[in-house]
Amino acid sequence: MPELAEEALKVIQSHPDGVLQSELWKLLDIDSRKCSRVVKKLVDDELVERIEYRKEGIKTYVIKAKKPAVDPSLLLAGGVLLPCICCEEECEVHTCPYLLDWIYQLAIEEFEE
Numbered sequence: 001m002p003e004l005a006e007e008a009l010k011v012i013q014s015h016p017d018g019v020l021q022s023e024l025w026k027l028l029d030i031d032s033r034k035c036s037r038v039v040k041k042l043v044d045d046e047l048v049e050r051i052e053y054r055k056e057g058i059k060t061y062v063i064k065a066k067k068p069a070v071d072p073s074l075l076l077a078g079g080v081l082l083p084c085i086c087c088e089e090e091c092e093v094h095t096c097p098y099l100l101d102w103i104y105q106l107a108i109e110e111f112e113e
């Protein structure tokens with residue numbers, strides 16, 4: 001990824017609610033045309049989404065970072081799915097035996113590797 005696109009992505013990711021495209025080019029200290037090209041590349045690469053927005057009657061866009069997909073293998077330990085998924089227990093995370101068992105499985109798995 002070109003350096004400017006990487007920098008733009010970092011700026012966008014640092015604004016969880018998104019950043020206006022009309023502000024982004026100022027933050028990046030580039031002109032608005034160049035900013036549009038960078039944003040287009042990030043949209044094409046599916047790293048950000050561009051949502052139409054009107055500010056004082058003027059059309060602009062909110063640019064939001066897309067969340068990366070979770071690697072499903074990170075939710076498994078010893079072939080066991082993280083118990084918090086679909087858990088209906090009253091959560092006591094510090095003393096939860098289900099979570100503790102799962103963490104042991106994870107430690108065993110990492111020790112065997």
Ligand code: SF4
Binds near residue numbers: 085087088089090099
């Ligand atoms: S920590 Fe235990 S109680 Fe809390 S959500 Fe996970 S499995 Fe359920």
